[in-house]
Amino acid sequence: MRNVNVVVMGFGNVGRAFVKVVSLKRKMIAEKYGININIVAVGDSKGVAIKKEGFDEYELLKMSELPRSSLHMFAPYGRQEVDIKEVYRETEPHIHVELTPANYLTGEPGYSNILFALRNNAHVVTANKAPLVLHYSEIMNEARSRGLSVRFRATVMGGTPFLEMLSSMKSHDIERVEGILNATTNYILTEMHENLVDFEQALKKAQAIGVAEADPTLDIEGFDAAAKLCIISHVIGKPINMNSVYRESLSKVTLKDVLDAVRQGQVIKYVALLDTQNKVASVKIVRLPKDNILAQVGGVLNAVRVKTDATELFFVGKGGGRIETAHSVFDDVLSIVLEKVIGK
Amino acid sequence: MKERRSLCVVKVGGSLLRDGRSYIESAENIKKTFVDADRLPIVVVSAAKGVTDLLIEVAKGSKKHLEAVTEKYLSIASEFSSPKLSRRVHEELEHLKRVANTISGSFDAALQDLIVSFGERISKILMVEALEHVNVRAVELNARELIITNNIHGDASIDYVATANNLEKIVKPILETSATPVIEGFIGATEDGAVTTLGRGGSDYTATAIASLLGIDDVYLVTEVDGIMTADPALIPSAKIIKVLSYREAMEAALHGAKRINPKAFEPLEKFYGSTVFIGSWRTFGTKIQRELPADLAGPKLVMHKTSGDIPYIAIIGEGVGNTKFLKMIIDIFYEKAFSILGIQSYYYRPSILVYVQKTEELKILRELHKSLFEGAKP
Known part of the structure; x- marks a missing residue:
């Protein structure tokens, strides 16, 4: 069994649905592909929940029941404020999932998060369009130069593999x-x-x-x-x-x-x-x-x-139904794992 | 990891959910009765007492009733002194308010269903918190994702195939986490995601459908009373609890207006797996409703009266009451007590006799029949 560490940034509708879908389906994925999808950290605008060894199914379901912007209340794993450096230092993720809201003026916080992830050797899956729209070439060049993948099928016709x-x-x-x-x-x-x-x-x-x-x-x-x-x-x-x-x-x-x-x-x-x-x-x-x-x-x-x-x-x-979009994000994660992480 | 056969379904009726204390009492009883006995209950919850009626008014545009719902649920939530819970309930109420604000002049059945659904949605969140409060690991299930219905708003029917598919997919994760799942009764959604409600007593229907579609043996419908009675105890104080009923008897009773039985609830049980339904309170589950009755339990089970139009009728319900011998006995009672029979209806294949009577004699007859049939009095 291969462990794959996943960090999720952004915990709105799609973030919650993604966490829930992972909790319900990862045993099935483990049996089918021999991969254990470990969600090791989840962040929202106010805080982050970190568990180095990965949250179990029950914890993921409880997390998806939290009110908005309250990951910091997720005892005993929640922390106030999001320090992505700290998250990466503690969890060493293989894959970064970016589900923050789109800001078409600045691309933030998705843009910085994605660049940070790539520079720290994590593949990226994003459902946030803004960083791609504003900085597509930069992001792709950064990924290419490091042999990393950036996948984003959830961004257009999010419930389908159109892209x-x-x-x-x-x-x-x-x-x-x-x-x-x-x-x-x-x-x-x-x-x-x-x-x-x-x-x-x-x-x-x-x-x-x-x-x-x-x-x-x-x-x-x-x-x-x-x-x-x-x-x-x-x-x-x-x-x-x-x-x-x-x-x-x-x-x-x-x-x-x-x-x-x-x-x-x-x-x-x-x-x-x-x-x-x-x-x-x-x-x-x-x-x-x-x-x-x-x-x-x-x-x-x-x-x-x-x-x-x-x-x-x-x-x-x-x-863009949240469940469908969550599946698209999950599919991107799995295709990266199967092509890149395991292949390595 | 729990075994599949440890699963059962437990529906907690709204009459038991009045305040924070009563949610915790229900949670304690779920723990004591099921979790501690190594069973994994799928908990089906109704809205807190009175909330559905308030929400129906909200759907008609009443701001006052919206405030009442808000106050009720916030006050229940505050009893748990959990900031997380209060925020969550507040979020749901804010959402309800947004929905309520879209009400325009004309009646919209889909909108009414959406508004009414918040009663169960919030109740579920409270029940999960109550279970966690008494140290039972509990998780939310979402009826709007799992229970698929047709689009008859206000009285929807469950699409058994689609719902069975959905339920089957979550059984394994449920057993693996061993956490008690809590789902809203009474609500579902169409394939397109529009929220629907299942009609009066719909939570029972949710409970039996889940049990039947997953092949679960036991369904517990928990209310304030200990079981179904041989007659309305308000009219006949000597009425007793009925120990065993068949589905047919229960449905027949429901057809003639018996309280606490929802005829729709038996549809999945008849069509698919025939789970046993226990009706009662946390003190005792006095009545058991099962697919088949052993021969020695045939005979009258309850008497009730119903007024349809001008002429009231008395219904005597039980497997085998349509046979000639029993009919004669009933007619003998009427004859000896000099009650008049305005009409009589009975078919060999139905578990009932209906006797149309004079309005003035209705209650007298009911008492006399109850005495003869259930209190050992000689006719």
């Missing part, structure tokens, strides 16, 4: 990637169409059931979808800058717009587009005929159409 598939299409010239990349806004639009409520009401409902954040700016102003386009552009080797993505705010859509569209047999969708031929990228409110394949993708589903010089593919799956 894995896309990056494996190495012989294709990818001309166009277009789709519904943000679950929150798609849910809001679906609400507006199905229940004929206005934007505010639909947003409130999305917040109530936990599909939208208390501060929904990143979703409804298109930042999230733009960041995803940016990551896709890096993966296919035709990088664009997030600032060059033209964005429209979804909050402009009124109930009247929806009614007008419906009357004309159309559906309003919030569509992200990366056109590598014409070098344009946008996140726009568009009207699609009802029978358009994207028009039929409702609720929290995501969908992408990829056009290459050889073929056209369509990909549908859950966007």
Whole structure:
């Protein structure tokens, strides 16, 4: 049995789900692959819980029951304040899992955490998009120079292996990637169409059931979808800058717009587009005929159409459900372990 | 690591959950009755007493009732003097408040279910804390992830295949950690993740479904009373506890309005594994409900009355009461006491006789039948 030490930074919805999924599935993984996934430290904005020999299943489940920002209360392992140096000194992690929230102005704290991890010889799995969007080349160069991996399949269509598939299409010239990349806004639009409520009401409902954040700016102003386009552009080797993505705010859509569209047999969708031929990228409110394949993708589903010089593919799956995203993060961890850690 | 056969299901009814002290009492009883006896109970909890009714008002837009719920749960949480718990409960209540704020004029069944679900969600957190408080390792399970239902909001039915799949996946980790899992009764979610509720008495349904789908032998439904009685003790003080009932008898009783039995709860037991259901209090589990009755336990089990429309009826419930001999005996009682029969209904395949009677004689007949059938009086 090979022990793999994992440090988790960020303990919001995805962090909790990840810890829970690991606690429920790691015995199965151990039996199947001979790997023991040891979560040795988990940090949030206020503190960190450290256990050098790894938390057991019961401890991981109890940890996921903590209130927000209170890992420091996780007796006897919790500590006030996060000192990543101390965490690494004590636990010597093989893999760093970055699940902190995205900040598109600075990329912090994810950016510093990821660089620190790489410089201390840990592979990185991130669900935080901001560090990649702002510093993709730097992070990848740092990893490459040390023979380390950075995986991030949870960042785009988080519940699916879309990015894995896309990056494996190495012989294709990818001309166009277009789709519904943000679950929150798609849910809001679906609400507006199905229940004929206005934007505010639909947003409130999305917040109530936990599909939208208390501060929904990143979703409804298109930042999230733009960041995803940016990551896709890096993966296919035709990088664009997030600032060059033209964005429209979804909050402009009124109930009247929806009614007008419906009357004309159309559906309003919030569509992200990366056109590598014409070098344009946008996140726009568009009207699609009802029978358009994207028009039929409702609720929290995501969908992408990829056009290459050889073929056209369509990909549908859950966007950012916490359990699905946690599995994507876990899959990244496992693929690193199987390819890099054990192989060494 | 626990053995699978150590599992049982224990449902703690809301009538037992009034304040912090009563959560701890329940936890102590779970420890004494099950954990110390080397069993691993899956605990199903209802909302604290009265909370579901308050939440139904919240769903109609009442701010006053929202305050009452908040006050109730915060005050229960504060009794544990755990800052961690108080914060957690506070977070849930804040979430509830956000949901309540989305209520607009029109009634939304999905929203009502979501709001009502907080009663069980918070109760579960409190029960886990209470168990830990009495040194029982306990973990939360999430009904919204495990119990999958159709989308009939307010009265959803469990999707047994999807739910069995989910439950089966967590059994092994549960046995491995040997921690007592606690799950919300009464709530579930559709495949799409919308929260649903299972209708009146839904926690019993959650409990029996979990037991049946996991092939667990024993389900304990804990309430304030010691078991199901031969008649309503408020009307007939000499009513006694019924020791054994069949599913059919229990369902028939529920059909005619018996309290503390939810007919839906027997559906999984009939369709899948036939667990034995024990109904009672922490003092004693007086009534046992099982799939088949041994022949010597056939016969009347309880009498009850129900008014449907203008004409009330008396129901005599028990396997085999539809046979000719028993019918004659009942008619003899009516004849001797000069009660009038307005109608009578009985089928050989059903465990019941219904006798339609005059309103003025209803209670007299009930008492007389109870005396003859259960108190050894000669008809």
